[in-house]
Amino acid sequence: MSEQEKSIEVRAFxxxxxxxxxxxxxxxxxxxxxxxxxxxxxxxxxEIPLNEIEIIFINGRAQSMNDLIQAxxxxxxxxxxxxxxxRIHLGFYGKHQDNN
Numbered sequence: 001m002s003e004q005e006k007s008i009e010v011r012a013f014x015x016x017x018x019x020x021x022x023x024x025x026x027x028x029x030x031x032x033x034x035x036x037x038x039x040x041x042x043x044x045x046x047e048i049p050l051n052e053i054e055i056i057f058i059n060g061r062a063q064s065m066n067d068l069i070q071a072x073x074x075x076x077x078x079x080x081x082x083x084x085x086x087r088i089h090l091g092f093y094g095k096h097q098d099n100n
Contacts, residue, residue, distance in 0.1 A: 006032045008069055011076040012048070019048055028074075039065040042075065054080040 009028040012020050020027055029046075037045070039056040043065070055062050057076040058069055069075055 006034065006071045008033055008071065009074045010042070010046070011074075013076060013078050014081065016048065016052060016077050016079045019046075033069070033071060036068040036070050038068055039063065039075070042069055043077065048077060052079050053077050 007030050010031055011028045017027065020029065031046075039053075039058070040050065043050055043053055043056075050065070053065070055078045056065055056067075057063065057074075057078065058067060059074055
């Protein structure tokens, strides 16, 4: 399996992007994974505090932090504070809820 086939794209929005800047990470961060991992595992690996994440998007869909991220996926972490109308439009309603 090639490097590209084992990688994911990771983005962070609003104040979470400061973590990327502080660590001099590009946006998006291309990260290799050896196996599917959960959003929680990814956040811990990147040292992003879980209490600073409201929702994770995997391939453009709001998902649970327990959902698995596969090689080739595009991932985005969104912090608390996204205004109400955008929450509905983006498909999430509450922190770490199963938003399916």
